[in-house]
Amino acid sequence: MKIFILIFLLMSMNFYSQNLDVNILRKVNNNRNKSFDNEFNILSNTVSIPIIATGLYYTYDYFRSKSIIAKYRLEEFIIGSGSVFLTTQGLKFIIKRERPYVQYNFIEKVGNDYGFSMPSGHTSQAFFLAFNVSFYSSKWYIITPSVLWASLIAYSRMHLGVHFPSDVLVGIILASAISVVTHSYFNNRFYKYVGSN
Numbered sequence: 001m002k003i004f005i006l007i008f009l010l011m012s013m014n015f016y017s018q019n020l021d022v023n024i025l026r027k028v029n030n031n032r033n034k035s036f037d038n039e040f041n042i043l044s045n046t047v048s049i050p051i052i053a054t055g056l057y058y059t060y061d062y063f064r065s066k067s068i069i070a071k072y073r074l075e076e077f078i079i080g081s082g083s084v085f086l087t088t089q090g091l092k093f094i095i096k097r098e099r100p101y102v103q104y105n106f107i108e109k110v111g112n113d114y115g116f117s118m119p120s121g122h123t124s125q126a127f128f129l130a131f132n133v134s135f136y137s138s139k140w141y142i143i144t145p146s147v148l149w150a151s152l153i154a155y156s157r158m159h160l161g162v163h164f165p166s167d168v169l170v171g172i173i174l175a176s177a178i179s180v181v182t183h184s185y186f187n188n189r190f191y192k193y194v195g196s197n
Helices: 002-030 034-045 048-065 068-095 121-136 140-159 165-196
Strands: none
Touching: 002 140, 002 165, 034 140, 048 068, 048 121, 068 121, 068 165, 121 140, 121 165, 140 165
């Protein structure tokens, strides 16, 4: 009897959370300010530019300074961003969640996208960059725009009708987990190196 109650509760929670997911997306997408459609589309489509620029800066900084901290920062960025990309694509292939505009005819597709929906790759990449930059800078005028930019990317995915809120949330969680793990690993390597010299 207890197992039936547990199954019923889990099914109810799944149904409720799915409805909440769809209802939030519907409010964001259907009530959006359409005059920003083009801007959010451009913002979403240029997510890789700051990531490439940051990677190039870290590379330049390493070859310029030859410091161990610059080396570890570059390695952390390459491994972390690569892990975010591969994990995101792997989860999309495993979960195979259809895009919201495919599942629901009341969701208006504004952006161009392909493939599966869960998790949001744009969001995970943007938040990985925001976390990574925040780890190496204590300046509010670097951290605040990074987090704001990543948040706008996350919002734009729902505004454009190409992702559910849960896709975006999982993208943020994925990025934060990979960011923390890679940063902790390279931070420990740095302190071991310093301690051994």
